[in-house]
Amino acid sequence: MPIVSVIIPVYNDADVLGRAIESVLAQTLEDFEMIVVDDASSDEPESVLSKYTDYRIRYLVHEQNLGGSAARNTGIKAASGDYIAFLDADDEWFPNKLAKQIQVLADQSNEFVGICCDFEHNRGYLIAEAVDQFLTKSDRGGEERHLGERILARQIALGGASSILLTRDAAMSIDGFDESFQRHQDWEFMIRLSKFGRICYLNEELFRKHETDPPDPETVERSKKVFFEKFKTDIDKAEENGYPVRARHRLELAKCFISDGQFYEGTKRLNVKDINSIQAFFELGYSTLRGLRRYRRGNTV
Template sequence: MKLSVVMAVYNGERYVEEAIGSILAQTYTDFELIVIDDGSVDRTRDILRSISDPRLRRVLLPYNCGAAMSLNIGVWQSTGDWIAIHDADDRSMPDRFQVQAEYVRARPELIVAGAQISCFGDADVSPALLREREQALNQGESALRRDRYSVCPFCHGTAWISRAKFIQAGGYDPGYKIVYDYDLWLKLFRLGPIGKVDRVLYEYRIHASSLSNHNKRNAFTERLRCCVRRMCESDLVRGSGMPRVLVIGGEYQCRIMKTEVAPYCRIHVQAYHDSGLAGKVQSFVHAVKSGEVDAILQMNHPSRTMMTAYFQFQGLVQNKHFFNL
């Protein structure tokens, strides 16, 4: 089983050698490593040139193209049957590739295989935040498809992807600066089963800068746009014309949906509800059953677990009649 490991890096002088070292030290050896330098202006290229392992192929881009396009270029130049993604500041456990190779051999129906992670970071990243990120990315395989619109199924750098299915899905969308990986997973869910090794195989580095309020807002907005776009292409049942939806959630979430998401996606929002949600739950169900709306888009709010259970009790189907975002 030939594997192509693809890594994109931009100004990664601080960590890229460590990341590459964790790949070259793998117990599984039948792979090529394609590192795309995305127009770095620090010492990254010097570091790449200093590594003499014959499995390493360097692609030096003349200017910065963005992570999504850089990764696409790497996959286009790859020769393996499977693509393993690796971020330029993370580390893989020594037997990661061996374990994932055995996993996909044992389950030939899979088109993607992720893994569990452990998080680490600089001194200014609190242990509580590391545990929070681990918990978010380490959900079990049984929940991957059900929760695909509310939780990223796994950490980007853990993924093994069928190269043929990657190409069929259209690769990464360069229009996304942050959630290009999440968008790819949603496209791949439509093409075949996705699995996850129930074992920590990857160490994911958390940077304090990624936790800023500015980055959180941008990521939240991009994720909502991505999810609404993909659900409208596949899971959202509708009549003629644009899907008609109710949006429920907190005041901030509804504002982002109204100003930053709905105008960019082909949906018609009948109403936004950001207060007294539990008392309106029966009217939400009636709106779907009567055909007044095609679906409910439910963002995170204190009553969501209860309302999800009630929707299901009333016969509404998750990812058809209602979507948790």
């Protein structure tokens, strides 16, 4: 049996799927299976898969589009490895990603069930929140107690599901991803995982995120409402402990509308007090530049 099952959900990403697959095949740890789950794509990702004859690759297909969470859950159910790792089709791992994460996680006590890592973003402006080894040392227990709250307040740069590696038992025990979430699936998943067991963080860039089109702001707003409803008690407690959860999410929602060129709708959802750091200032500025480019393209005859 493979030591790790790599799950790649794909939906209309055939143009970049090969890059993701190649990054898995280039791993220094070779004891893996790769499960590509096609969530009813219309751009024929099977034509990309047909170029590979590696016996470690498996291809599963949904008859109808069910969403990224459902695709990952299909992969989890089919997985046979001791560990499970996720890779979004538009991301790519660096060659030592699996080997390093498995080694660090294996060196921890049995209380640890997962690990995430830092990432390289091809967007030069990004200022990631520093989270130096906040779970790998026993004397950092105070930070561990607040892991869920830091996730709720988006103070940890996860970089999506491509960062996460966990034991298969843990993935099954928390029932995988919540399929009601259209966005924030990785954050929702990590919050529940942090309640199930301990998670360690490897402060090293082990994969690359590629810039994609900004998400539909209306979809993001609906997803945040679901997020707030599910974790209301946790959010209230986090804010009592000084974590600005709702402020951070208001800022993110405003950025989505502004990046989409909907400046008025964005500013309506923003409180001036939410711009409380240099990072927030630069993020909002970058979103404004994206929105202006989008607005100009839409008004070009």
